[in-house]
Amino acid sequence: MNDLLKRRQLEQKMKAEGRLPPGQSATLDFPVLHYGPTPGFSEATWDLRVFGLVDQEMRWTWAEFQKLPTVKITTDIHCVTRWSKFDTEWEGVRFRDFMKLFGVKPEAKFVIAHCEYGYTTNTPLEIMMDDDVMLAYKFDGQFLDQEHGFPVRTLVPKRYFWKSAKWLRGLEFSATDKPGFWENAGYHNEGDPFKEQRMTRRGFF
Numbered sequence: 001m002n003d004l005l006k007r008r009q010l011e012q013k014m015k016a017e018g019r020l021p022p023g024q025s026a027t028l029d030f031p032v033l034h035y036g037p038t039p040g041f042s043e044a045t046w047d048l049r050v051f052g053l054v055d056q057e058m059r060w061t062w063a064e065f066q067k068l069p070t071v072k073i074t075t076d077i078h079c080v081t082r083w084s085k086f087d088t089e090w091e092g093v094r095f096r097d098f099m100k101l102f103g104v105k106p107e108a109k110f111v112i113a114h115c116e117y118g119y120t121t122n123t124p125l126e127i128m129m130d131d132d133v134m135l136a137y138k139f140d141g142q143f144l145d146q147e148h149g150f151p152v153r154t155l156v157p158k159r160y161f162w163k164s165a166k167w168l169r170g171l172e173f174s175a176t177d178k179p180g181f182w183e184n185a186g187y188h189n190e191g192d193p194f195k196e197q198r199m200t201r202r203g204f205f
């Protein structure tokens with residue numbers, strides 16, 4: 001069977017199961033999308049920091065981070081450029097469990113992901129506490145490819161994929177919302193694929 005036919009059949013099935021958001025088509029590949037070049041990785045200098053409205057600011061080296069307990073999830077991902085990929089398999093540290101390591105102050109309402117080269121994206125803390133949100137470092141049983149965010153990315157399946165921040169270096173807990181890179185460029189602040197929250201206004205591009 002050719003790929004186009006496979007994709008159309010998958011779309012029918014996912015539509016019937018209520019898993020195909022409006023305006024999306026199925027992909028069998030794993031497209032790479034980001035702004036700017038792919039950063040390198042140096043274990044000697046890499047760290048992951050949490051800061052802002054937390055009880056204790058902390059940092060992990062790559063070796064330390066890999067010792068944290070992980071979970072595996074199978075989920076669908078939806079890119080605002082209209083591809084959806086179904087039943088993707090990820091492993092990483094569940095965000096809700098991760099939060100217990102440093103404690104989050106009650107005033108914190110938003111999580112801002114900070115990445116290499118200054119990319120940021122914002123998500124309400126309430127969404128980040130869902131079961132399916134993780135700091136992912138394996139895809140399909142293998143470490144992430146560099147271009148897909150190695151060593152660590154956030155995975156926020158219930159939002160368009162731009163909220164899943166590649167090359168993560170910091171997580172900021174904030175009382176106020178801080179729209180990030182694409183949100184400032186005109187993408188919707190919430191980005192729920194099932195509500196088709198794609199673009200809002202003209203941004204800075």
Ligand SMILES: Nc1nc2c(c(=O)[nH]1)N[C@H]1C(S)=C(S)[C@@H](COP(=O)(O)O)O[C@H]1N2
Nearest residue numbers: 031032033034035115119148162164165166
């Ligand atoms: N650090 C960083 N993360 C990012 C981006 C980016 O430009 N920089 N782009 C986002 C966008 S727009 C998408 S669609 C997804 C794509 O992830 P993928 O390349 O693994 O498919 O990464 C998101 N995370």
Ligand SMILES: [Mo]
Nearest residue numbers: 033079080162
């Ligand atoms: Mo995107």
